[in-house]
Amino acid sequence: MTNQQQPRTFETMRIEVTDRVGTITLDRPEQRNALTSTMLTEITQVLDAWEADETVRGIVVTGSGPTAFAAGADISELARWNLADGLAAPMQRLYDRIQDFQKPTLAALNGVAMGGGLELAMACDIRIAADHARMGLPEAGLGVLPGAGGTQRLSRLVGTGRALEMILTGRTLTAEQAERCGLVTTVVPAADLLPTAAEIMATVLSKGPLAVRLAKLVIGPGSDTDQRTGLLLEQLAQTLLYTTEDKDEGAAAFLAKRAPDFEGR
Secondary structure, X not given: OOOEEOOOEOOOEEEEEEOOEEEEEEOOHHHOOOEOHHHHHHHHHHHHHHHOOOOOOEEEEEEOXXXXXXXXXXHHHHOOOOXXXXXXXXXXHHHXXXXXXXXXXXXXXXXXXXXXXXXXXXXXXXXXXXOOOEEEOOHHHHOOOOOOOHHHHHHHHHOHHHHHHHHHHOOEEEHHHHHHOOOOOEEEOHHHHHHHHHHHHHHHHOOOHHHHHHHHHHHHHHHOOOHHHHHHHHHHHHHHHOOOHHHHHHHHHHHHOXXXXXXXX
């Protein structure tokens, strides 16, 4: 059954909740959804609300219009940034929060994702793209570097060599190239993008919520450490899941050849 909440009004984006999935649509199409300080604040406000809202189980981020997911930081703001802004790193801190968000996140790239836009997508758990989308980190052409996680997340997703090439040259990838190197996992026609995002999130939300949450906790820190430590994290998470009602329900449902009814306990 569809459960749809009335959207709140924001200056730079639209939000809605349908079937337990909250969707953030960046909504500055005339500026190709360029990211501003106001937009970062509004995203933070939504994350605060949805983190505590048990009716929201997952989040999709996309852009308005047919051309851009997010074309990067608004250059009119970038021109004013100084040492204090760099040390505050509001965009990096927000994207770290998205990466660590306890609920699954998916970026649906409906068009170009450049600079801070691509960094936003990389902070999400899953990335899918419309077939006309383009991706890149062109910051070096402005005399700066990808400072919202780009130098670190890109190399972990596609490898150090390709990340260096993209960052040092500003090379832009097509959606198909991004899929081949693992930057996105799925490429679909533009008309199928949001239905595909909804289908993927529905599949994720059909799994045990505790298992999904602990998988996120293990995979993230595990990728930043040695394999032995990562395996220990995996073992401890699995041991914890063995004690849950969800594990019992999952096993019982499998044996009874029925869909499980997980309650996150």
